[in-house]
Amino acid sequence: MASNTGSAFDFNLFKRLLKYTNPYKKTFYFVAVAAILLSVASVLRPYLLKITIDEAIVPQDYNELTFYILLMGGVLIAEVVFQFSFIYFANWLGQEVVRDLRVNLFQHMLQFKMKYFDRSAVGRLVTRAVSDIETIASIFSQGLFMIISDLLKMLVVLGLMFYQSWSLTLLVLTVLPFIIYATRVFQKKMKIAFEEVRTQVANLNTFVQERITGMKIVQLFTREKEEYSNFKEINDKHRKAWVKTVWYNSIFFPIAEMSTSITIGLIVWFGGLRVIEGDGLTLGVIVMFIELSQMLFKPLRQIADKFNTLQMGMVAANRVFGILDTRSSIADEGKIEIQDLKGEIEFKEVRFAYVDDEEVLKGVSFKANAGETVAIVGATGAGKSTIINLLNRFYEINGGEICVDGMNIKDIKLKSLRAQIAVVLQNVFLFADTIMNNITLENPGISEEDVLNAAKQIGVHEFIETLPNGYHYNVKERGAMLSSGQRQLISFLRAYVSNPSILVLDEATSSVDSYSEQLIQEATDKITEGRTSIVIAHRLATIKKADKIMVMEAGEIVEIGTHQELLQKENGYYKNLYEVQFKAEEAV
Incomplete structure (x- = not known):
């Protein structure tokens, strides 16, 4: 052009x-x-x-x-x-x-x-x-x-x-x-x-x-x-x-x-x-x-x-x-309009590369049954966050198939698919607006009463009420007026109030104080209850509660099982990771 x-x-x-x-x-x-x-x-x-x-x-x-x-x-x-x-x-x-x-x-x-x-x-x-x-x-x-x-x-x-x-x-x-x-x-x-x-x-x-x-x-x-x-x-x-x-x-x-x-x-x-x-x-x-x-x-x-x-x-x-003239949008050719999902997720030999010839996922296959919590652990760069991005169709896969409730996500209308999935990212982004608008994102289908009830259910209502103007407190650009833990709690509430069928959670708390971490743990337990959850786990408590743990290494799933099952494997990836990263936490 x-x-x-x-x-x-x-x-x-x-x-x-x-x-x-x-x-x-x-x-x-x-x-x-x-x-x-x-x-x-x-x-x-x-x-x-x-x-x-x-x-x-x-x-x-x-x-x-x-x-x-x-x-x-x-x-x-x-x-x-x-x-x-x-x-x-x-x-x-x-x-x-x-x-x-x-x-x-x-x-x-x-x-x-x-x-x-x-x-x-x-x-x-x-x-x-x-x-x-x-x-x-x-x-x-x-x-x-x-x-x-x-x-x-x-x-x-x-x-x-x-x-x-x-x-x-x-x-x-x-x-x-x-x-x-x-x-x-x-x-x-x-x-x-x-x-x-x-x-x-x-x-x-x-x-x-x-x-x-x-x-x-x-x-x-x-x-x-x-x-x-x-x-x-x-x-x-x-x-x-x-x-x-x-x-x-x-x-x-x-x-x-x-x-x-x-x-x-x-x-x-x-x-x-x-x-x-x-x-x-x-x-x-x-x-x-x-x-x-x-x-x-x-x-x-x-x-x-x-x-x-x-x-x-x-x-x-x-x-x-x-x-x-740039054609860089995700092809939205799906015909299926979904109102509700059971939440079954299946990756079938999924391959993906952000840059050509540098695969991040190398034929990943797994299944999360409806209502299960699946924790993903692994070293940085193993491909954990990529799974989140692909489930939401932020990127197109290079090979394989991703299904929810047995339907290929490419066959589902993009807006309809994303409406069923809520994501809480490690790096929380908040707009220079009120807490209320950051939670509802001005969705007319979510009332202020819905927000207040949801906040009380996951235990963050009291924290918000302590802020000047409460829910109408302006957090400024990128949420600069809140701590990292507070921003994380707002993002949990934003995900919960949308009532998703599938929850995707990157629940890092490395820079969060102990009080906020306790609130986040309680919020995590509440919002994952009764719905399929994919969790990039950073805390032992979340991992132990997971129905299934996936261990990733260099774009591949090397182990799948429960916490106890994976600890039984001699020289297993998870066992080594647990002894290095999580054992001290358990001792505390």
């Missing part, structure tokens, strides 16, 4: 962007008509000035002078009205288009696989969704219609000039090819320059977003000096990209101004000679031609300037459409 960077303009991209104006055709046409009327009204002023000089000032006719002054005042008022209508509705149209485009982009991004977000910088995506789309609005407010208006004005100006004096018009046109050539070169150079500007803006946003998010790490490892140095380097590249655009502007606009001045000099010289010789040319015509020549060249300079705006908008549109 990416356009040719060296070309001055991508018409296919432009036509695609114009489709977003279809719901606002009346406004689009109104702005176009206002542009036409504006171009005609602006050309009337120098023509009336010519008549005023020749028919009122030179003959010294005061009545005629008063009449033409009033007439020019009326034309000026009309021009102001057209100008207002043009600017207001062109900007209104631009904002309507970018609103629709931003909604489409965000909706599209919501469907992306986790793999896409794994590989994409957050700052870059934010740049596309916010600043790039806002830049597209300038295509309509300052680019497209302004260029159309200027082109129309130039055509009307040329028509009037030829009508008044073809010889003076040809004189003016001798300078025009030079300006047109300079403008064309300028446009091409600016297209390339603005590509670089948008790239550097995205790089800068990405860097700043990541460093602000990870500021604790920066300060913990005293990386301030290094990150400051890195920022200066990236910021300097950003500056250089902008300076290049300033350089091209600094060359083009003085050339355009000089060309205008030369043209005025030629008009005064050639026209003055003809007036002196009595060749039928009047003083009013010369003054009019000076005005018209400026009106002819000024739009050219403005077109170049507006073309800069248009180019920036087109570069931004190219990047936004690049995301819209």
Whole structure:
């Protein structure tokens, strides 16, 4: 989809962007008509000035002078009205288009696989969704219609000039090819320059977003000096990209101004000679031609300037459409709508790789019966979390089959499947919102009363009530106002209140105080009761209560059994893991 960077303009991209104006055709046409009327009204002023000089000032006719002054005042008022209508509705149209485009982009991004977000910088995506789309609005407010208006004005100006004096018009046109050539070169150079500007803006946003998010790490490892140095380097590249655009502007606009001045000099010289010789040319015509020549060249300079705006908008549109054209969503081709599940889960020879040729799961097979709690243990990188991701279809498997209640999860509608599964992750994410909204996620099917009852059942109601404003306490970005244990408890309640058929739980408590850990253990017992649960176990208590324990090693299940069964295996993986990791905990 990416356009040719060296070309001055991508018409296919432009036509695609114009489709977003279809719901606002009346406004689009109104702005176009206002542009036409504006171009005609602006050309009337120098023509009336010519008549005023020749028919009122030179003959010294005061009545005629008063009449033409009033007439020019009326034309000026009309021009102001057209100008207002043009600017207001062109900007209104631009904002309507970018609103629709931003909604489409965000909706599209919501469907992306986790793999896409794994590989994409957050700052870059934010740049596309916010600043790039806002830049597209300038295509309509300052680019497209302004260029159309200027082109129309130039055509009307040329028509009037030829009508008044073809010889003076040809004189003016001798300078025009030079300006047109300079403008064309300028446009091409600016297209390339603005590509670089948008790239550097995205790089800068990405860097700043990541460093602000990870500021604790920066300060913990005293990386301030290094990150400051890195920022200066990236910021300097950003500056250089902008300076290049300033350089091209600094060359083009003085050339355009000089060309205008030369043209005025030629008009005064050639026209003055003809007036002196009595060749039928009047003083009013010369003054009019000076005005018209400026009106002819000024739009050219403005077109170049507006073309800069248009180019920036087109570069931004190219990047936004690049995301819209990305096909990275999970194929939702299932036909089965499920309202309730027994909760039987079966993996059949499942193979999966995040990166090609680097399998994370190597033919994993297991079955969790309805209502069972299955604990998964193993070293970091063994593939435990991958099982969670695949059950929810965050990623597509490379081989094998995953079934719930005997149905392949690919045959179930994606939304329907995920509505039956609740997940509590080790790294809890909370939005900058109230506790209530973080629990319900603004699901209209979950009332405040449901939340309060659920909180009391799993034993977290008292903890929430101790916070300022209770359930309406704003936890700020990423839940920064809560401890890790408190965030974990909120995520348990969020999972429980959705009443899932299957619960997936990564119940790490390595950085949780003993009181929170006790609450989490009680919450775990409550929410796993009576439903199928897959638990990545970090505590011996959870493991011992599990109906089945799966031991994973390097993407394979090496042992399955109960706690006691696995301890009976001589030199078994679980027995060794238990003696190293869990025996001390049991002794305590």
